[in-house]
Structure formats: C-alpha cells, structure tokens
Amino acid sequence: MSLQVEHLTKRFGGLAAITDVTLDFPTGSLTAIIGPNGAGKSTFFNLISGAFRPDSGRVLLDGEDVTGHSRGDIVRHGIGRAFQVASIFPTMTVAENLMVAVAAHRGQWAGLGRRFPPAGARARAMEVAELVGLADVADTLSAHLSHGDQKLLDIALALALEPTVLLLDEPTAGMGPEERWQMIERVQRLWERQKLTLVFIEHDMDIVFRVAQTIRVLCYGRVLAEGDAEAIRTNQAVIDAYLGTEQHAA
Amino acid sequence: MTAGTALRDLAVAAIALIVLIAVPFFVHSPAFLDFIIRVAAMALFATSLNLLVGGTGLVSFGHGMFYGLGAYAFALLMQRTELSLAAAAAATLVIGAVAGLAVGAVCIRLRAIYFAFVTLAMQMLFYSIIITWQSLTGGDQGLQGGIPRRVLFGFDLNSQLHLYVLSSVVMVLGLLVLRHVSASPLGATLRMIRDNEPRTAFLGITIWRAKLTAFVIAAVFASLGGILAALFVSGAYPELANWPISGQAIFAVMLGGISTFLGPLAGAAILLALGDAVTRVTEYTGLVLGLVILFVTLGLRRGVLDVLMEALRRRRAPLARPATPKAAE
Numbered sequence: 001m002s003l004q005v006e007h008l009t010k011r012f013g014g015l016a017a018i019t020d021v022t023l024d025f026p027t028g029s030l031t032a033i034i035g036p037n038g039a040g041k042s043t044f045f046n047l048i049s050g051a052f053r054p055d056s057g058r059v060l061l062d063g064e065d066v067t068g069h070s071r072g073d074i075v076r077h078g079i080g081r082a083f084q085v086a087s088i089f090p091t092m093t094v095a096e097n098l099m100v101a102v103a104a105h106r107g108q109w110a111g112l113g114r115r116f117p118p119a120g121a122r123a124r125a126m127e128v129a130e131l132v133g134l135a136d137v138a139d140t141l142s143a144h145l146s147h148g149d150q151k152l153l154d155i156a157l158a159l160a161l162e163p164t165v166l167l168l169d170e171p172t173a174g175m176g177p178e179e180r181w182q183m184i185e186r187v188q189r190l191w192e193r194q195k196l197t198l199v200f201i202e203h204d205m206d207i208v209f210r211v212a213q214t215i216r217v218l219c220y221g222r223v224l225a226e227g228d229a230e231a232i233r234t235n236q237a238v239i240d241a242y243l244g245t246e247q248h249a250a
Numbered sequence: 251m252t253a254g255t256a257l258r259d260l261a262v263a264a265i266a267l268i269v270l271i272a273v274p275f276f277v278h279s280p281a282f283l284d285f286i287i288r289v290a291a292m293a294l295f296a297t298s299l300n301l302l303v304g305g306t307g308l309v310s311f312g313h314g315m316f317y318g319l320g321a322y323a324f325a326l327l328m329q330r331t332e333l334s335l336a337a338a339a340a341a342t343l344v345i346g347a348v349a350g351l352a353v354g355a356v357c358i359r360l361r362a363i364y365f366a367f368v369t370l371a372m373q374m375l376f377y378s379i380i381i382t383w384q385s386l387t388g389g390d391q392g393l394q395g396g397i398p399r400r401v402l403f404g405f406d407l408n409s410q411l412h413l414y415v416l417s418s419v420v421m422v423l424g425l426l427v428l429r430h431v432s433a434s435p436l437g438a439t440l441r442m443i444r445d446n447e448p449r450t451a452f453l454g455i456t457i458w459r460a461k462l463t464a465f466v467i468a469a470v471f472a473s474l475g476g477i478l479a480a481l482f483v484s485g486a487y488p489e490l491a492n493w494p495i496s497g498q499a500i501f502a503v504m505l506g507g508i509s510t511f512l513g514p515l516a517g518a519a520i521l522l523a524l525g526d527a528v529t530r531v532t533e534y535t536g537l538v539l540g541l542v543i544l545f546v547t548l549g550l551r552r553g554v555l556d557v558l559m560e561a562l563r564r565r566r567a568p569l570a571r572p573a574t575p576k577a578a579e
Contacts (some may be wrong), residue, residue, distance in 0.1 A: 049452065075454040087452075089445040100438050104453040110460065111435035115256055118435055161453065 001062050001164035002027045008057035017043040019221045031199045032212035040221040041201045045167050049081045050074040080163030084170045086150035090143035098125035101160035132156045168200040263426045270418040283414040289519050290421035291478035296502035296514035298471035304508030307444035312369030315376045316469040318491020320476020325486040328397045335402045350469025358461045392487035507553025516555045
C-alpha cells in the first residue's frame with residue numbers, strides 16, 4: 001500500500017514542528033528518515049499514525065484520506081508502528097503480548113463469552129514470534145527480555161496487526177554496533193518477506209546509507225532533501241545541516 | 251490453558267460451596283454465619299472494585315456508591331412494590347448497571363488522579379441525596395421497617411441459616427463470574443490498558459469502550475454485594491453509601507492483594523475479622539486497623555495473598571530464574 005502526505009503542518013503553540021511536508025512512499029519502498037534532534041521526525045510519525053491531528057495537510061493511504069482519524073482507525077487501515085522506547089505490555093509473556101495483539105486485530109478484544117486466548121490466537125502469535133526471532137523466548141515475561149528483544153517485541157506487536165505500512169521509530173536506538181546490524185538485517189528481511197512499505201527513523205548513517213532505498217532528510221520540520229544514498233551523501237545542504245556535525249560527534 | 255483453567259475454577263468454586271454449606275452441620279455458631287454473610291457482601295464489593303484497580307489500573311474512590319445504591323434500591327423495591335425477591339434483585343442489578351453507565355460515561359476518560367477524585371465526588375453527591383431525600387430514603391435514620399417477603403426458591407431468609415446459604419451461593423457464583431470476566435479476552439484487554447494504555451490504543455482497541463464495560467460490570471457486582479448487605483441489616487443505612495465504605499473496599503483490596511484474584515476476598519475476610527476482634531478489646535478500632543494496613547502496605551509492600559502466591563511460585567521452581575522459558579506456565 002502506498003502512503004502519501006501532502007502539505008502536512010503541525011504547530012505546538014508557537015513552535016512549528018512540521019511545516020508543509022509533502023512526501024510520497026510508494027508501495028513496497030524502504031525509506032529512511034534522518035535529521036538532527038528536534039527535526040520533527042517523531043512528530044511526523046505521530047501525525048501519520050493518528051496520535052496527533054495535523055493543523056493542515058492530508059495523509060493518504062492508496063489515495064484514501066485518513067487525516068485526523070483515530071489511532072485505532074488508522075491501524076485498521078493498515079499502518080502499524082513501533083516506538084523509539086520499546087512499548088510493550090511488561091506484565092505479560094512474549095506470547096501473551098502477541099496474543100492480545102492478535103485478538104485486537106481480529107476484533108475479539110471485547111469478548112466475554114469465552115476465555116482468553118481466543119481459538120487460534122496462540123498459533124498466530126507463535127507465527128509472528130517466529131517472524132522476528134522471538135519464538136524461543138515466547139514464555140518469558142516481556143519485562144525480563146533484553147533491550148534488543150523488547151524492541152523486537154514492539155515491532156512484532158505491530159506485525160501482529162498485519163500492516164501494509166510499517167513505521168519504525170529508531171529500531172536500533174540504545175543498541176551496541178553489532179546488535180544494531182543484527183536488528184536492521186532482521187528489519188530488512190521482514191520488509192522483503194512481508195512486502196511492506198517500510199519507513200524508519202535512524203541516526204546511524206552507515207545503516208541508513210547501506211539499507212535505505214530512499215532517504216528523506218528533515219530539518220526544522222521541513223524536507224531538506226530526498227534521494228538515494230549517493231545523492232544525500234553529496235548534498236551540500238545536508239552536509240551543512242546534519243552530516244557534518246554528525247561525523248564530528250561520531 | 252483455556253479449558254483447563256475454567257474447569258479448575260469451577261472445581262474450586264464447587265468445593266468452596268460444599269464446604270461452606272457443610273459447616274453449619276458440624277459447627278453451631280451464629281457468629282460464624284453472620285461473619286460469612288458480611289464477608290460475602292464485602293467480598294463481592296471488593297472483588298468488583300479490583301476489576302478496576304488491579305485489573306484495569308483505574309483507582310476508584312467512589313465504588314461504594316454502587317454498593318449503597320444496591321442496598322437502597324433493593325430495600326426500596328421490596329418495601330414499596332409487590333415485586334418478588336428475585337425480581338427486585340434483578341431490577342436492582344439493572345439499576346446498578348444503568349448508574350454505572352451514567353457515572354462511568356462521565357469519569358472514564360479522566361486521567362488517574364482526576365478519575366479518583368471525580369468518582370469520589372459522585373459518591374458524595376449520591377450520599378447527600380440519600381441524606382436529604384428523607385421521604386424516600388428515611389434520611390440519616392436509614393430505611394427502616396425491614397424487608398418483607400423474604401422468601402426465595404423455598405429459602406426463608408428470616409432464618410439466619412437460610413440467609414447464610416443464600417449468601418454463600420451468591421458469593422461463590424458472583425466471584426466465579428468475575429473470575430471469568432478477568433480471564434476473558436476483555437480481561438486481557440483491561441490488563442493491556444493497565445500496563446500500557448497508549449500502546450493499547452495503537453493496537454486498534456477503543457479504550458473508552460473497554461473501560462466503560464469494566465466499570466459497568468464492577469458497578470453491577472458491587473450492587474449485588476449491596477443486596478446481600480441490605481438483606482443482612484434488613485434495610486439500608488447511609489453508612490452503606492458513604493465514602494468510608496469505598497475506603498473499606500480499597501483497604502480490603504490492598505490487604506488481600508491486587509494481583510491475585512481471591513486477594514480482595516481474603517482482604518475482606520481479614521478486615522472484617524480484625525474489626526470484630528479489635529472492637530472487643532478497644533474502642534480505637536480505626537487506629538489498630540490503620541497500623542495493620544500501614545504494616546502490610548509498607549512492610550510487605552503488597553497484599554497478603556500476593557505475598558503467599560509469590561512464595562508458593564518460588565517454592566515450586568526454586569532454581570527457576572525469571573528468564574527461564576516455560577517457567578511462567
């Protein structure tokens with residue numbers, strides 16, 4: 001499914017978080033969004049996924065306008081997301097986390113007639129766990145998982161809803177170099193196998209340049225540049241605003 | 251996992267009921283019968299509150315409103331209409347559901363502390379209506395004149411023994427239903443909301459619908475407790491609707507434990523037994539109860555039954571570390 005945003009704008013009080021952003025994410029594309037801290041990357045995700053209502057502009061899914069719809073409604077349209085800080089259900093095991101997501105996806109979350117989990121939910125949850133490589137810790141309490149596995153579980157929760165568009169907010173945040181590559185390879189495999197339209201926010205430039213088909217650079221809430229790795233690497237505006245300082249910091 | 255736990259719950263309920271009904275055959279103790287009748291009312295009340303507190307993360311300080319409402323609605327229906335006891339009880343539960351829907355619709359969208367305050371305010375409003383509307387409720391004197399037609403399925407509830415059996419049956423069945431609710435898909439959804447409300451919304455769940463359903467169910471079972479209370483005191487008194495009664499339910503939940511289903515039942519029994527024992531020795535009941543609650547909350551840091559269950563789990567799997575696969579089941 002393709003995702004388009006047109007002239008998206010969001011202000012918080014006097015602060016313009018996102019200004020007139022128009023972007024197109026074609027079906028099956030793999031896009032990285034980069035930009036300095038405070039560039040509006042997470043706000044951008046929040047606008048698409050229905051957490052914030054944009055002041056103006058539109059969000060289109062395969063041409064259908066979903067601007068201002070509720071979070072639940074946008075999920076049902078097929079946009080899943082994972083969070084910068086893993087957002088999971090800590091008192092439940094990995095399998096239970098995924099089973100409640102499966103029940104939610106199947107519209108069985110308000111059921112009172114039978115016991116939890118609904119028939120077939122466990123099998124489907126295990127499929128999803130398998131997909132992200134969490135099957136062997138399925139019965140571990142999710143609060144006790146490693147940081148990386150919690151991030152994977154967060155992504156798995158989104159996958160349980162069978163999204164066609166997946167938004168990942170810094171999937172490698174807080175990980176060591178080696179773990180980062182493992183994570184991003186998993187994400188890449190998921191993208192291929194599930195035929196997702198995938199958009200991810202990332203700070204590690206090596207990963208971005210190696211993995212993303214297209215890179216979009218946000219700066220002060222505006223689109224500063226877009227293009228493939230080569231185009232972005234050599235773009236003077238990007239170097240001045242972001243890459244230059246980034247390389248010093250690294 | 252599913253069919254097994256349902257059968258186990260059913261078996262536990264059946265055994266509990268058989269034991270409760272058998273006791274009067276062996277022990278002749280009116281004090282014990284009275285105690286269980288009071289525990290039944292309080293246990294339904296506290297367990298229904300825990301569907302909100304432990305089950306959903308909604309701390310209501312006004313849950314006693316529905317307990318009082320159950321008592322008053324039932325007593326009034328019995329006194330002022332010709333309804334049979336069963337019909338009056340059913341009508342009371344419907345009234346409890348409607349009141350739960352109305353109060354819940356106002357409160358459910360509020361965040362933690364505001365939810366607590368507004369539920370408390372609702373109860374105080376309800377209490378002042380009872381006190382002021384003397385012609386209907388008897389004001390601060392309460393509803394006097396007793397409850398007529400105390401007969402249900404051949405049980406004559408003027409007999410303490412019959413009321414005891416009825417209370418036992420109602421308590422066990424009521425708790426069984428609440429247990430089923432917390433083990434249902436809705437119960438799982440409520441735990442999601444407790445753990446991580448924003449994430450739950452991002453999984454496509456309509457938060458207010460889940461919370462409101464829980465609130466209504468809790469109101470209905472608090473009203474059921476109120477009916478037992480009305481039968482026990484043969485009327486209804488403002489104390490049953492005043493805010494300290496909500497505090498008692500919260501104490502029961504805290505004493506017994508919020509993470510174990512039977513925690514509030516244990517808490518209710520401990521609270522009532524303690525109250526009775528202390529009253530015999532001193533008039534400073536509140537002081538002693540306060541100290542016990544302080545000890546449990548600050549010393550054990552959770553309810554008695556939660557601590558016991560944790561110890562039991564440790565003994566079963568002494569070497570199991572939390573991360574060991576399969577340990578959870």
